[in-house]
Amino acid sequence: MTMRCPKRVPDSFRKLLRRAGCIVLFAAALLGVGAAIAAAQQAERPRNVIIMFGDGAAAAQWELGRSSSRLLRGEPFAVTDIVFRQGTVGLLTTHPLDALVTDSAAAGSAMSTGFKVNNGAISTSPDGRPLRTLMEAAKASGKRIGLVTTATVYDATPAAFSVQAKSRRDYQTIVDRYLALEPDVLLGGGADYFLPTGKRGGRRRDGKDMIAAFAAKEYELARDTRALKAARGPRLLGLFAVEDMDFEIDRAPDRQPSTAEMAEAALRVLSQNSPNGFVLLVENENLDSAGHRNDLAALIRDLWAFDRAVQVALEFQRRAPGETLVIVTGDHETGGLSATYALRDLKSASWENIFYAGREQLAMVGRITISLDAAAVKLGSTLSAEALDRLLAQHFPGFRLDPDLREAILRQQPLERNFAYVTQSALARMVSRQTGFYWGTSGHTAAPVLVGAIGPGAELFRGYQDNTDFGKILHRLIEPR
Numbered sequence: 181m182t183m184r185c186p187k188r189v190p191d192s193f194r195k196l197l198r199r200a201g202c203i204v205l206f207a208a209a210l211l212g213v214g215a216a217i218a219a220a221q222q223a224e225r226p227r228n229v230i231i232m233f234g235d236g237a238a239a240a241q242w243e244l245g246r247s248s249s250r251l252l253r254g255e256p257f258a259v260t261d262i263v264f265r266q267g268t269v270g271l272l273t274t275h276p277l278d279a280l281v282t283d284s285a286a287a288g289s290a291m292s293t294g295f296k297v298n299n300g301a302i303s304t305s306p307d308g309r310p311l312r313t314l315m316e317a318a319k320a321s322g323k324r325i326g327l328v329t330t331a332t333v334y335d336a337t338p339a340a341f342s343v344q345a346k347s348r349r350d351y352q353t354i355v356d357r358y359l360a361l362e363p364d365v366l367l368g369g370g371a372d373y374f375l376p377t378g379k380r381g382g383r384r385r386d387g388k389d390m391i392a393a394f395a396a397k398e399y400e401l402a403r404d405t406r407a408l409k410a411a412r413g414p415r416l417l418g419l420f421a422v423e424d425m426d427f428e429i430d431r432a433p434d435r436q437p438s439t440a441e442m443a444e445a446a447l448r449v450l451s452q453n454s455p456n457g458f459v460l461l462v463e464n465e466n467l468d469s470a471g472h473r474n475d476l477a478a479l480i481r482d483l484w485a486f487d488r489a490v491q492v493a494l495e496f497q498r499r500a501p502g503e504t505l506v507i508v509t510g511d512h513e514t515g516g517l518s519a520t521y522a523l524r525d526l527k528s529a530s531w532e533n534i535f536y537a538g539r540e541q542l543a544m545v546g547r548i549t550i551s552l553d554a555a556a557v558k559l560g561s562t563l564s565a566e567a568l569d570r571l572l573a574q575h576f577p578g579f580r581l582d583p584d585l586r587e588a589i590l591r592q593q594p595l596e597r598n599f600a601y602v603t604q605s606a607l608a609r610m611v612s613r614q615t616g617f618y619w620g621t622s623g624h625t626a627a628p629v630l631v632g633a634i635g636p637g638a639e640l641f642r643g644y645q646d647n648t649d650f651g652k653i654l655h656r657l658i659e660p661r
């Protein structure tokens with residue numbers, strides 16, 4: 181860009197003005213482009229970062245957590261009532277490189293590395309370039325690192341925050357890369373890709389026993405809640421299910437720990453011997469899985485379970501508020517969920533025949549005692565009308581299944597082109613019709629996600645940003661100046 185100077189001004193002075201102008205313009209451009217980065221460099225830097233990650237959770241899910249918590253159990257919801265209300269709040273766009281709607285791999289990669297990738301890729305660019313993950317950066321800065329999830333530990337989100345793989349389905353590779361990275365804490369499900377095919381639940385084809393390989397690197401192993409509570413580290417591998425851990429509504433507390441119990445154990449282990457602090461990712465994947473099944477009752481219980489883990493993080497943060505940054509966010513919205521209204525029946529569309537979702541409807545959902553996945557398993561493959569009636573009477577008190585939905589289940593006929601999980605989505609529609617909580621899809625949507633932050637650096641997450649900005653800000657906060 182060139183500057184025009186008045187003709188009367190002598191040549192030498194014009195040059196000087198032009199040069200000064202260029203410097204001003206260049207500085208302005210730098211300020212514009214790098215404002216967020218510069219702000220991150222000047223911001224207070226946290227010693228510890230705790231990322232509380234609700235997979236599949238956006239504003240609709242958090243609002244359901246808040247309203248159900250208030251109306252069904254008379255308790256505040258820490259995500260909205262503490263983190264969003266007292267901290268800094270921002271919105272993140274979520275699209276990947278190759279679509280408008282993201283999967284967890286592309287969103288996690290963007291939030292971890294600061295770069296967009298295609299759906300399905302784990303922190304790897306479309307031309308195969310490995311992108312530096314947040315946990316790699318944290319480790320290089322001398323911080324301890326931890327990954328906690330209710331999914332398999334090699335699932336897309338924890339994988340994208342820490343290692344690289346061409347595909348999120350390269351499970352064996354992801355586990356191998358964990359062993360090389362050596363996260364100090366690794367908790368969740370997914371024992372299958374730690375064990376060879378010959379061992380119970382094992383699915384590895386290379387004959388390796390990765391549990392033994394982690395043990396050789398002085399990891400303490402926990403396989404149930406009691407072992408997790410007793411674990412003191414300094415390194416901890418916890419595998420509590422062969423595949424995903426259970427929904428909170430179905431969870432057996434002795435066999436599988438809650439999200440809060442895993443967060444507690446992770447903080448206990450990571451906060452010892454950590455002169456440079458730590459970075460911890462705690463993910464509740466069940467929020468996403470419940471969204472995929474349109475399972476309102478399971479979603480509410482896992483929102484509460486996640487919120488209890490957020491309280492654990494906040495309690496840790498309050499002990500030294502200047503040291504720890506707590507972030508609550510998600511990667512995308514799942515299910516196109518909204519509380520809305522419904523007609524009591526199809527006899528009339530008049531206003532007298534309409535009800536809005538409210539306390540009474542939430543209370544009905546609160547009486548459901550099983551996840552829709554567990555209901556589908558219980559129904560089994562025989563699909564008899566009697567078994568269906570028994571299931572409804574036992575686990576869905578007060579609900580009646582309309583003939584079209586009954587037919588859909590018994591014939592295994594999908595309700596729509598964007599509804600997978602036939603039994604689950606038909607039972608979900610039964611719940612929608614009687615409660616007014618409707619779902620638009622059994623997939624992800626393009627809604628932006630919320631990010632709330634408390635602690636040093638929290639201000640940087642304010643406003644409407646891209647999910648890559650989230651990653652860029654965290655790298656700047658973590659990497660040495």
Ligand SMILES: [Zn+2]
Pocket residue numbers: 236284468469472514624
């Ligand atoms: Zn999902």
